[in-house]
Every structure is written in C-alpha cells, then in structure tokens.
Amino acid sequence: xxxxxxxxxxxxxxxxxxxxxxxxxxxxxxxxxxxxxxxxxxxxxxxxxxxxxxxxxxxxxxxxxxxxxxxxxxxxxxxxxxxxxxxxxxxxxxxxxxxxxxxxxxxxxxxxxxxxxxxxxxxxxxxxxxxxxxxxxxxxxxxxxxxxxxxxxxxxxxxxxxxxxxxxxxxxxxxxxxxxxxxxxxxxxxxxxxxxxxxxxxxxxxxxxxxxxxxxxxxxxxxxxxxxxxxxxxxxxxxxxxxxxxxxxxxxxxxxxxxxxxxx
Numbered sequence: 001x002x003x004x005x006x007x008x009x010x011x012x013x014x015x016x017x018x019x020x021x022x023x024x025x026x027x028x029x030x031x032x033x034x035x036x037x038x039x040x041x042x043x044x045x046x047x048x049x050x051x052x053x054x055x056x057x058x059x060x061x062x063x064x065x066x067x068x069x070x071x072x073x074x075x076x077x078x079x080x081x082x083x084x085x086x087x088x089x090x091x092x093x094x095x096x097x098x099x100x101x102x103x104x105x106x107x108x109x110x111x112x113x114x115x116x117x118x119x120x121x122x123x124x125x126x127x128x129x130x131x132x133x134x135x136x137x138x139x140x141x142x143x144x145x146x147x148x149x150x151x152x153x154x155x156x157x158x159x160x161x162x163x164x165x166x167x168x169x170x171x172x173x174x175x176x177x178x179x180x181x182x183x184x185x186x187x188x189x190x191x192x193x194x195x196x197x198x199x200x201x202x203x204x205x206x207x208x209x210x211x212x213x214x215x216x217x218x219x220x221x222x223x224x225x226x227x228x229x230x231x232x233x234x235x236x237x238x239x240x241x242x243x244x245x246x247x248x249x250x251x252x253x254x255x256x257x258x259x260x261x262x263x264x
Contacts, residue, residue: 002076003057005133008100008120011052015045015082015098016124023089023125039090042066045082045098053078061105065216077103077114079219084121085192097123099194101219114242119220121194130198130224138201138227147230148203151254156206158259159188159196163212171211176263183262193248197221200250201228207251207259209235215242222248231256235263 022041046066053060054070061072064080078100083089085096099121103114121130130145132138138145150156158180162173181187188205190196194217196208201224208225222241226232233239235247237260251259 001057003102003118005118005120005131007056008102008118009122009129009131011049012098012100012120012122012129013124014052015049015100016122018045018048019083019089019096019098020124023092023094038066039083039086041089042083042086046080049080049082049098049100053080063216065214075105077105079103079116079216081194081216084194084217085190088191093191094125095190095192095195096125097121097192097194097198099216099220101216101223103219116219116223116242119223121198121220121224123195130201130221132201132220132224132227134223134227136227138224140198140202145202145228147200147225147228148206148252149254150206150252153183153255153258153262155185156252156255157185157188158207158209159190159199159205160208161189161191161193161196161210173211176209180259180262193217194221197225197232197248197250200230200252201225203228203252206255207249209247209249209251209259209263211235211247213246213248215246218242218246218248222250225250229253233260235260 059072059074062070062078081099084099089096101116102118103116117134119132198221199205200208222232230250232250234241241248
C-alpha cells in the first residue's frame with residue numbers, strides 16, 4: 001500500500017504537535033559537530049514518525065536525519081527530517097518545520113534511483129502545511145501556490161543557507177552571498193532549507209540556493225517548488241538534486257538561468 005498526500009499531512013501534523021509542545025521548554029542540546037545541534041525534540045519527533053510509518057506502511061525503507069537508514073523491501077523510500085531548523089528551535093527562534101517525502105525506487109540507465117512523488121513540509125507555529133503530489137501542483141493549506149513571475153535579478157529577493165562546516169569548508173558560500181546581495185533586493189538566511197524551498201514555491205522568495213545538503217533537507221521542498229512552477233536543479237544545472245554531492249537551486253523560471261550563471 002502506497003501513502004497519499006493526506007497520509008503525509010497527518011504524519012507531519014502529528015510530529016508538528018510534538019515540536020509545538022516542546023518549543024517553550026528548556027531543551028537538552030547535544031552536539032553532532034561544532035555547530036550541528038540535536039535536541040530531545042528532534043528524537044521524539046523522529047521516533048513518532050518512524051513508529052507511525054512502520055505501523056501503517058510495513059517494510060518501508062526510511063532515510064531519517066537522526067537514526068539514519070532503515071532498510072525495507074517495498075518499492076518506496078521515505079525521507080524524514082523531524083525538525084529542520086534545529087539551531088533556531090534550540091534558541092527559541094520560531095522558524096522551523098517537519099519535512100516528509102515519499103519516493104518510488106526505480107532502475108535507470110545509470111542504476112537505482114528514486115523519484116519523489118509526495119512531499120509535505122509543516123510549520124507548526126504558523127500552522128502552514130505545504131504539500132505536493134507529482135503532476136498535481138503544490139498547495140499551502142489546501143490552496144494552490146505558484147512561484148513568482150519575476151524576470152529581473154535586480155528586483156528579486158533570494159534566500160540561502162550555510163553548511164555546518166562553514167568555518168573550514170573550501171566551498172565558501174559567503175562570496176556568493178555577497179555577490180548576489182549586491183545584484184538583487186537582498187539575500188535572507190532563515191535557517192531552514194525546507195522552508196526556504198517552500199517560500200520559493202509560494203512566491204515569497206524568487207530564488208534559493210544552498211551547498212552541502214542532505215536528502216531529507218530538500219526532498220519534500222524540492223518537489224513542492226517544482227510543482228509550484230519553479231525550476232529546481234543542482235547548482236551545476238543537473239536535474240537530480242538528490243544525487244551526491246547534494247546541492248540545490250530553486251528559482252522562478254524568469255531568473256533561473258541568471259542565477260545559475262552567477263553561481264557557476
């Protein structure tokens with residue numbers, strides 16, 4: 001049995017309730033890296049999602065941020081980020097979400113691949129549910145959304161993020177941040193890659209780029225942005241933005257090529 005958009009929405013709301021309930025409490029914070037945090041709420045949200053998926057869709061293959069990979073024999077793959085924006089959450093900054101995507105495995109000329117067919121990103125504090133099913137459009141709380149129609153880079157508003165190894169990585173996103181901040185209305189940094197992608201889908205931002213991501217960060221938001229009419233690729237223009245090394249460029253069609261050229 002395959003899930004539906006309604007199934008993903010229900011799962012996301014359940015996990016979102018866990019995030020909302022824990023938001024104003026003191027958090028137990030552990031460090032996975034110098035600035036890579038995890039809280040007790042990340043674990044509680046992920047445990048809920050995995051338990052519910054395994055109960056309702058047995059033998060599922062699951063890729064989750066905190067517990068890693070759970071092998072399954074059926075054709076589907078779940079991508080789970082139980083709390084995207086953990087640093088924000090740990091500091092009581094109200095910008096975070098739950099991300100769930102479902103993909104179908106298949107064989108291509110280059111080997112095994114997965115096509116994301118369903119996505120849900122839920123912001124529990126704003127009660128904003130972004131959803132998409134491949135080929136059927138993107139929605140915010142049940143209303144169809146569309147990427148912006150801007151065609152001028154100078155009139156665009158962009159968003160980006162920085163990797164957890166930003167202190168010592170050779171891939172310095174700050175130079176791109178500076179370059180594009182001087183050629184647009186501005187560049188924002190919200191701290192949640194999934195919400196960045198969804199905000200492009202809703203036309204709030206005109207473009208989003210980021211290096212060094214993980215599949216669960218953008219599997220759902222990438223589909224939602226695509227279904228809203230944005231162009232979504234890797235930063236070198238490849239269509240499979242979930243292939244490693246993972247990067248993403250999601251932009252209004254009218255400025256996509258201009259952004260791609262700036263980021264090369």
